[in-house]
Amino acid sequence: MSEPGTGPGPITPDGSPVDFYTLLGPGADPEIVAQVTPPGGSVLELGAGVGRVTHPLVDRGFQVVAVDESPEMLAHIRGARTVHARVQELRLGERFDTVVLASQLVNTAHDQTRRELVAACARHVRPGGTVLIQWMPAEAHDRWHVGMGRQDGDLTITMAAVEEVSPGLFEATMRYTHGEDRVWTQSFTSRRLTDGELAAELATEGLRLDRFLTEDRTWLAATPS
Known part of the structure; x- marks a missing residue:
């Protein structure tokens, strides 16, 4: 795979183009978090x-701690406490009503990293709380193809390349365009996990896969067992 990210503005080590993400809308994600978090409750966003x-969660009155390994990303956050750290190394000594692990981070190609990410969620969720995980289900991987994409306002998001480089391991490149002259690419690897494999990973850290929250099954809730 070529360099993980290209385009104008800062690019994080994992290839995320910061300027692109400042243009991307929140979609339904804040509502998904809100539906499992008590009013005014605490949210750890990994x-x-x-x-x-x-920002939409803060506007709704939730107490949010925002964690990211990119200072360029965190510099855009307002109204929330920010923590500059790698998610898998995070140890705040605090527990939250809801812990959110988004952006399909759990589909990392590295098994050890996945275990560390799940462990970070488990050690920060309070008893009776919820861990929200956004993932790419197995059947979604099976539908990937070059040219698939969507519009998000003035943004065009397209899968520019995808290849199953070994059984269950995909390499893909996304192309993002805004207007006529702003173009970014972001390359990544994604592990195809079955429901059972993900549930087993969660159980190792004392979490139980409780339910799927969206029709496409890309958001799930897990609870301390």
Whole structure:
């Protein structure tokens, strides 16, 4: 795979183009978090980025701690406490009503990193709380193809390349365009996980896969067992 990210403005080590994410809308994600969090409750957002979801949650009255390894991303966040750290190394000594692990981070190609990410969620959720995980289900991987994409306002998001480089491991590149002259690419690897494999990963850290929250099954709730 070529360099993980290209385009104008800062690019994080994992290839995320910061300027692109400042343009991307929140979609339904804040509502998904809100539906499992008590009013005014505490939210730990792991991999918060530029605050695409953080800011709507703050506006709704939630107490948000936003964590990201990119200072360029965190510089855009307002109204929330920010923590500059790698998610898998996070140890705040605090527990939250809801812990959010978004952006399909759990589909990392590295098994050890996945275990560390799940462990970070488990050690920060309070008893009776919820861990929200955004993932790419197995069947979604099976539908990936070059040219698929969507519009988000003035943004065009297209899968420019995808290849299953070994059984269950995909390499892909996304192309993002805004207007006629702003173009970014972001390359990544994604592990195809079954429901059972993900549930087993969660159980290792004392979490139980409780339910899927969206029709496409990309958001799930897990609870301390």
